[in-house]
Amino acid sequence: MKKKTLVIGASLKSNRYSTVSIKRLTMYEHPVVAIGLREGKVSGVDVSVEKEPFKDIDTVTLYINPSRQAPYYDYIITLNPARVIFNPGTENPEFFTLLKENNIDFEVACTLVLLGTNQY
Template sequence: MTTLILGATTNPTRYASLAAERLVSRGHRIIPVGIKQGKVQGAEILNGLPDVPEVDTVTLYVGPVHQPQYYDWLLRVAPRRIIFNPGTENAELMKLARENDIEVVAGCTLVMLAGGTY
């Protein structure tokens, strides 16, 4: 299963970095996307709106004010679901996702992984 981490960072104290570590440790493939440069768990952080292979899940670590620039791109990526981590909830993007048959999950990737509900 491939998870795109939107808001990826090399800062090990950030939740996006912790999610990358835990996803990889559980055998998930990650595609980190963000504005930072560098690698996360051995994967290069992609910048801009990159072409990506098939994605099952997008986990958001970008706040609502910065999300509109990603709307059309996320719909083109067409994941099965988008996880809106705490602080990333956005009614407009949630509505767009649902209208495009993308499952919307308001939850925490780290908690889901720990509880076996990912």
């Protein structure tokens, strides 16, 4: 099943894990939307600098450190994704609690590993 994914912390730099994830997600034919610090395109995916009101988001995958996540709490909860993936370095117990309170699943995992092992 294809899972529409929002990448938060998307970078236009080819050596960043967020960029590799966008490329890999599109390779596996998952619909992808992205938010980053700069507008641009990665593998045909528009990277927005705004918190767009995206619809039908299954998964949010985070590539921003915990100190930068608070402005996204309400936004992500409002999107009501099935899950949030906390990639290495993004783990945030405060946000875990908020997600639990809103019945949103989360995983501390690596999007690239999940895709590569067919567990996405």
